[in-house]
Amino acid sequence: MPVDPNEELARFAVEKSYFRADNTVRHNAYMPGREKAVSVFRQSGLTEAEIWELGVTRVAKHRDKPLLGRAVIHVYHVLSQELSVESAEPPPRHANILGWPHEHEKQKEKALELAARGTFVRR
Helix, strand or coil: CCCCCCCEEEEEECCHHHECCCCCECHHHHCCCCCCCEEEEECCCCCHHHHHHHHHHHHHHHHCCCCCEEEEEEHHHHHHCCCEEEECCCCCCEEEEECCCCCHHHHHHHHHHHHHHCEEEEC
16 A cells, blocks of 8 residues: 555654653664664554554564654655655554665664654653
8 A cells, every 4th residue: 555645654662762851753763774674654544542552562562672652754754855665564554664875874864854853752
């Protein structure tokens, strides 16, 4: 299913390094792994309870860590960084942020921009 630019994406946080005490998003939340992808979930159209359930069942349980919150960003902000968002089901509503440069510093620049545009929702 194509990802709409107006959709909201949730990056579930099980690490404190994803956010600051003032509930702003850190760039670590959007740094890609070895696969050059950032795992996110499409939250548009879900209730708050459904979003948290998605985070608990699809992220926190798999990592055996508590769910601390989520970083939320619109797809159009991701696209503005010359990155893409591709649906990657299963699990349901899963997607990946792709198109990351190979150089770590350039990845960090893009992650900093995403973090500046994202909002953190504490659980």
